[in-house]
Amino acid sequence: VTPVRILILGTGDMAKEHAKAFGAMADVEVVGGVDIDPARLAAFTALHKIPHAFPDLEAALAWGAFDAAANVTPDSQHHPTTMRLIAAGKHVFCEKPLATIHGDAVAMADALEAAGLVGMVNLTYRGTPELQKTRALIAEGVVGRIRHVEASYRQSWLVGRHWGDWRTESRWLWRLSEEHGSLGVLGDVGIHILDFLTFATGSTPTAMQARLVTYPKAPGDRIGAYRLDANDGMILSLAFDDGSIGMVQASRTMTGYANRIELRVFGDRGAIEAYHEYPQGAVRVCAGADVDTLTWRPVACPPARPNYDAFIRSVRAGRAEEPGFRRAADLQRILDDARRLATTGDPIGG
Numbered sequence: 001v002t003p004v005r006i007l008i009l010g011t012g013d014m015a016k017e018h019a020k021a022f023g024a025m026a027d028v029e030v031v032g033g034v035d036i037d038p039a040r041l042a043a044f045t046a047l048h049k050i051p052h053a054f055p056d057l058e059a060a061l062a063w064g065a066f067d068a069a070a071n072v073t074p075d076s077q078h079h080p081t082t083m084r085l086i087a088a089g090k091h092v093f094c095e096k097p098l099a100t101i102h103g104d105a106v107a108m109a110d111a112l113e114a115a116g117l118v119g120m121v122n123l124t125y126r127g128t129p130e131l132q133k134t135r136a137l138i139a140e141g142v143v144g145r146i147r148h149v150e151a152s153y154r155q156s157w158l159v160g161r162h163w164g165d166w167r168t169e170s171r172w173l174w175r176l177s178e179e180h181g182s183l184g185v186l187g188d189v190g191i192h193i194l195d196f197l198t199f200a201t202g203s204t205p206t207a208m209q210a211r212l213v214t215y216p217k218a219p220g221d222r223i224g225a226y227r228l229d230a231n232d233g234m235i236l237s238l239a240f241d242d243g244s245i246g247m248v249q250a251s252r253t254m255t256g257y258a259n260r261i262e263l264r265v266f267g268d269r270g271a272i273e274a275y276h277e278y279p280q281g282a283v284r285v286c287a288g289a290d291v292d293t294l295t296w297r298p299v300a301c302p303p304a305r306p307n308y309d310a311f312i313r314s315v316r317a318g319r320a321e322e323p324g325f326r327r328a329a330d331l332q333r334i335l336d337d338a339r340r341l342a343t344t345g346d347p348i349g350g
């Protein structure tokens, strides 16, 4: 078969995963890299043996010898660069969140569909066995009618140095700054946990209360060019179209956890608990007769397909698999609303 030619746009930290995943596929060639940081670009293309390197997207488009782009730029760049790629007739595998505001995400989904191109969004956890198994069990009716949901995404890179030093590395500093187009923890991993929850349950949020917090971290809340104004912690209280309610939390200060996702779904006939913390995870169920004895049983989870494989299959078939741009745009609406609704609450004893 003719290989699918991939351009990697943005050659920072996450781009390594894209280079590894696409580079390992027999029917894919990673033909080029693009970054506005020349040193990073040179090191990246040398390490991954990528033949062509471009200082910006326009130069890559002028060359044009690629079928699809993996957009691994910072969040603020997803919308402008993806719109350019679509206008040039390229398929796009975009990192999350799709955009920084709902309107831009919708424009991206609209443009993609109008151009008849394939687009997917890298909501990574679709590729975890635990999520796929949880969704299947819920769809089979194992928990009955869903009543209550708890979901959390725990990180601690603002506390521990296991992922480097946020005070000095640009990849953490842009994540701390709305001015640099970040939606804080809400956009960075809140999008993952909202997708995880709603994909597993199949339900849609209909009402929400939101609390966001930005911790003081540096003198004047600033480090160099970065104003540290993005949220670091979030709690969403949600109602869903199936009559259930749920709590969703995400934080960069959940000390002792590098990157852990957890979900608990309680129904009127049973319950499921799932977690994933790369490279491991587990699912357990309390259902049927076990409900009366409070007995939980582990469930085996078959391997799931990574988004990278699904995207290449989509390009070949000319039809996007999920998670697509439209799905990501729907999730983006929740992020917009969370920011709009974020409250400090009523004082206790006030």
Ligand SMILES: NC(=O)c1ccc[n+]([C@@H]2O[C@H](COP(=O)([O-])OP(=O)(O)OC[C@H]3O[C@@H](n4cnc5c(N)ncnc54)[C@H](O)[C@@H]3O)[C@@H](O)[C@H]2O)c1
Binding pocket: 009, 010, 011, 012, 013, 014, 015, 034, 035, 036, 037, 040, 056, 057, 072, 073, 074, 075, 077, 081, 095, 096, 097, 122, 123, 124, 170, 171, 188
């Ligand atoms: N799916 C996941 O689980 C996951 C995990 C980590 C990061 N991400 C996403 O990947 C994206 C990149 O994150 P990262 O941690 O790699 O950040 P990073 O800062 O390490 O890398 C971004 C790179 O893009 C380059 N860049 C910026 N603007 C550009 C432009 N206009 N054209 C070309 N290059 C440009 C920067 O110079 C940098 O090298 C973000 O959107 C992030 O949310 C997703």
